[in-house]
Amino acid sequence: MSIKITPTNVSDSQSIVPTLLKSATLWSFSFQYFNQIKYFGLDASEPKWFVSLLERLKDLSSKERAIFFSDRNCTRLYKYHKIDWQSKNIPINKSDINWIDKHYIQNDEDFPFFQFKISKANGRIVGFWNESSTVFNIVLVDPLHNLQPSKDYNYTVDDCYPLSCEYSSLIKDIEELSYKPTGCQDCNIKSQLKTIPTKLNKSKVVMGFLDEDFFENYNEVLEEKSFTEILKDGIINNLK
Numbered sequence: 603m604s605i606k607i608t609p610t611n612v613s614d615s616q617s618i619v620p621t622l623l624k625s626a627t628l629w630s631f632s633f634q635y636f637n638q639i640k641y642f643g644l645d646a647s648e649p650k651w652f653v654s655l656l657e658r659l660k661d662l663s664s665k666e667r668a669i670f671f672s673d674r675n676c677t678r679l680y681k682y683h684k685i686d687w688q689s690k691n692i693p694i695n696k697s698d699i700n701w702i703d704k705h706y707i708q709n710d711e712d713f714p715f716f717q718f719k720i721s722k723a724n725g726r727i728v729g730f731w732n733e734s735s736t737v738f739n740i741v742l743v744d745p746l747h748n749l750q751p752s753k754d755y756n757y758t759v760d761d762c763y764p765l766s767c768e769y770s771s772l773i774k775d776i777e778e779l780s781y782k783p784t785g786c787q788d789c790n791i792k793s794q795l796k797t798i799p800t801k802l803n804k805s806k807v808v809m810g811f812l813d814e815d816f817f818e819n820y821n822e823v824l825e826e827k828s829f830t831e832i833l834k835d836g837i838i839n840n841l842k
Contacts, residue, residue: 629662629670632739635702635729638764641693642728642742642749645765651745654724662718667735681719685728689750691757699741706730715741717749726750773798808833 638644644651662670662680670676677683687696696715699707706713716738717726725745729738742749751757766774780795812820823832 627666630737632737635739635741643762643764645763647745658720685715691751693759
């Protein structure tokens with residue numbers, strides 16, 4: 603039995619957001635303004651730290667904001683409080699967060715920065731609420747408790763640095779290569795490097811696993827052929 607769905611007459615100005623979503627008061631988060639800088643990087647964080655981060659965001663995403671903020675014990679439990687930019691030995695100024703529009707940075711009355719804990723040992727999450735106070739914009743993560751140095755630890759600040767992913771590292775390498783001088787006047791490789799990633803390749807991705815001995819054999823073959831060539835040869839041989 604087919605079901606016929608008849609479009610309703612909804613003007614462009616009308617909202618089609620479900621009523622439950624309209625009235626939702628739960629925490630929600632945005633990474634629009636997230637960045638890593640010295641003292642607030644992830645290079646020293648172990649994989650389990652990221653699990654703790656996600657678990658905390660999941661936890662708060664189930665809590666109603668109004669109830670959270672009206673319960674002083676709750677805000678204390680999560681170490682939720684406004685950032686004191688005059689704290690002793692704080693390693694940055696608010697103006698150092700220069701990747702965010704000055705409208706937010708220079709308006710501490712309407713857009714103060716807050717922090718809450720990931721856990722006692724795993725640091726803090728730092729950010730500010732949007733204009734409607736419905737979305738918490740995550741700006742920094744502070745795995746080493748550097749933004750508000752503690753008297754208990756003699757106000758020390760520990761070094762940590764931005765952690766790059768393999769993709770961003772690759773793009774950085776390509777960018778540097780594309781601007782390096784070459785001895786070839788007619789070489790078009792540099793101009794082609796500048797177009798990467800083209801996003802034009804629609805190839806499928808295949809992942810495989812090799813034991814240690816077989817991996818050594820693979821590396822020997824890889825000196826003469828690309829991974830794609832090796833894979834294609836293996837598929838063709840198995841089809842015969």
